[in-house]
Amino acid sequence: MINKLADSVAQALAGVKDGATVLIGGFGTAGIPGELIDGLIAQGARDLTVVNNNAGNADQGLAALLKAGQVRKIICSFPRQVDSYVFDELYRSGKLELELVPQGNLAERLRAAGAGIGAFFCPTAHGTELAAGKETREINGKHYVLEYPIHGDVALIKAEKGDRWGNLTYRMSARNFGPVMATAAKTTIATVHEVVELGALDPEAIVTPGIYVTHVVKIDRTATQAGGFKKSA
Amino acid sequence: MSSYQKRSKEELAKRVAQDIHDGAYVNLGIGQPTLVANHIPAGREVILQSENGILGMGPAPAAGLEDYDLINAGKQPVTLLPGGAYFHHADSFAMMRGGHLDICVLGAFQVSATGDLANWSTGEPGAIPAVGGAMDLAIGAKQTWVMMDLLTKQGASKIVAQCTYPLTGVACVKRIYTDLCTLACTPAELQLIDTVPGLSHAELEQLVGLPIRAAA
Numbered sequence: 001m002i003n004k005l006a007d008s009v010a011q012a013l014a015g016v017k018d019g020a021t022v023l024i025g026g027f028g029t030a031g032i033p034g035e036l037i038d039g040l041i042a043q044g045a046r047d048l049t050v051v052n053n054n055a056g057n058a059d060q061g062l063a064a065l066l067k068a069g070q071v072r073k074i075i076c077s078f079p080r081q082v083d084s085y086v087f088d089e090l091y092r093s094g095k096l097e098l099e100l101v102p103q104g105n106l107a108e109r110l111r112a113a114g115a116g117i118g119a120f121f122c123p124t125a126h127g128t129e130l131a132a133g134k135e136t137r138e139i140n141g142k143h144y145v146l147e148y149p150i151h152g153d154v155a156l157i158k159a160e161k162g163d164r165w166g167n168l169t170y171r172m173s174a175r176n177f178g179p180v181m182a183t184a185a186k187t188t189i190a191t192v193h194e195v196v197e198l199g200a201l202d203p204e205a206i207v208t209p210g211i212y213v214t215h216v217v218k219i220d221r222t223a224t225q226a227g228g229f230k231k232s233a
Numbered sequence: 234m235s236s237y238q239k240r241s242k243e244e245l246a247k248r249v250a251q252d253i254h255d256g257a258y259v260n261l262g263i264g265q266p267t268l269v270a271n272h273i274p275a276g277r278e279v280i281l282q283s284e285n286g287i288l289g290m291g292p293a294p295a296a297g298l299e300d301y302d303l304i305n306a307g308k309q310p311v312t313l314l315p316g317g318a319y320f321h322h323a324d325s326f327a328m329m330r331g332g333h334l335d336i337c338v339l340g341a342f343q344v345s346a347t348g349d350l351a352n353w354s355t356g357e358p359g360a361i362p363a364v365g366g367a368m369d370l371a372i373g374a375k376q377t378w379v380m381m382d383l384l385t386k387q388g389a390s391k392i393v394a395q396c397t398y399p400l401t402g403v404a405c406v407k408r409i410y411t412d413l414c415t416l417a418c419t420p421a422e423l424q425l426i427d428t429v430p431g432l433s434h435a436e437l438e439q440l441v442g443l444p445i446r447a448a449a
Contacts, residue, residue, distance in 0.1 A: 027285040027304075027308075027322075028285075028301075028304055028308035029301055029304075029308070030285070030301060030302050030303075030304050030308075031302075053322075077363070077364055077365050077366070078363040078364065078365040079361055079362075079363055080361040080362070080363035081308075081363075084361075087361075088361055091361060092359065092361075098362075100362050100363070100364055101364075102364050102365075102366070102367075102368040102369050103284060103322070103326065103364070103365050103366040103369060104322075104325075104326030104329060104330060104366060104368075104369030104373075105368075105369070106322075107321075107322035107323040107325070107326050108323060108326060108327075110323070111323040122330070123330065123372050123373075124330065124368045124369045124372060124373075125368045126372070126402075126403065127400055127402070127403035128368060128399065128400045128401065128402070128403075129399050129400070130364065130368065143403075170319070171302050172300070172302040172303040172313070172319055173283070173285050173286050173287055173302060173303050173304055173319060174302040175286055175319055175320070175321050176285050176286050176321065176322050177321070177322045178321065179321040179323075180321055180322055180323045207321070223300075223301070224300070224301035224302050225301060226299070226301050226308075226310070227301075227308065228308035229307050229308040229309050
């Protein structure tokens with residue numbers, strides 16, 4: 001019998017090793033798997049390469065993981081936010097390596113990893129410093145830059161509903177990087193707010209089919225907090 | 234010098250919105266471009282895309298109804314219009330790169346006469362770099378429009394012969410909407426679309442410091 005339901009976050013994260021590349025879903029605070037990140041801090045794996053769109057907000061979640069000193073390198077598109085002070089300090093003091101990637105290249109490099117693509121030519125960033133040193137090619141009069149996949153050892157993502165086969169649905173714009181990251185890692189761990197029986201998810205509406213998912217952990221719902229922008233008075 | 238008044242931020246947003254056609258799929262960048270959504274002329278149906286996986290994005294929710302699982306590219310709470318859809322990030326950027334968006338409106342530090350865009354980094358030492366979706370959007374949409382003040386606080390033109398700030402994209406800007414004028418970028422030259430009342434073509438050329446071809 002297939003049962004991907006894990007008893008706890010700790011059980012699901014037990015296999016994460018030092019030096020791992022960890023794909024972490026989320027855009028701003030939406031879709032950030034906070035419980036899995038807290039679990040990774042408790043688990044203690046070090047020397048990690050983390051892939052996320054941002055680089056943490058305030059002192060929670062990814063920022064807390066950075067602060068714990070477990071991350072060697074971060075691959076992201078938009079680290080600088082009004083409340084990214086943990087990242088800012090580590091980056092400025094040279095304790096954290098940054099690979100800055102245009103957001104669409106981040107998504108497509110993950111997609112390529114999940115889809116078995118060895119590399120792809122992409123027009124984004126051609127002629128800019130983010131393409132410096134990269135192979136380029138002109139195809140039908142348009143300029144492209146060669147981009148390579150980003151493979152994860154583990155993906156940590158936040159979904160909404162799941163079943164024991166690992167089928168997942170998401171909630172609104174919290175979907176963001178979850179579905180592509182799920183395909184791009186050797187091990188994918190998803191939190192859900194609701195575990196349902198097989199067959200309860202509409203097969204026409206399953207976003208991530210269970211083949212991409214290793215562990216599903218149910219956690220209680222807490223409202224997603226605001227983060228990453230300046231609140232006007 | 235003759236007397237003229239700059240377009241306010243709202244007037245500039247309204248000027249941009251005037252040119253967005255009925256049925257357009259549009260991505261509005263973070264900051265000033267988001268104001269454009271408030272000025273779409275009545276009777277035009279325009280579908281807004283947000284890079285984080287939303288088509289049919291609606292306005293901010295009423296106070297107390299914010300749900301931070303539903304946010305825009307600036308991480309602020311928004312709503313979804315009936316008919317709207319959610320999708321993942323690879324689909325969202327395929328939508329941009331694949332040329333499916335009609336228009337994107339972005340802010341800028343500098344734009345060159347031939348449409349090079351610099352809007353992600355001032356290249357200052359010690360600054361934290363952040364690019365987000367700007368490079369993908371700039372080269373992906375069918376038309377990339379820039380919305381900005383014409384002059385810096387020091388009075389220098391932000392439209393330049395060649396960008397000195399790091400580039401976001403090469404020859405990707407089709408139109409520049411500013412507080413003083415609207416211009417088109419072509420491979421050969423800048424072309425005048427309009428100026429604010431009282432600002433002459435010659436005065437504008439003096440401010441920009443580059444030749445601008447008269448409106449056809």
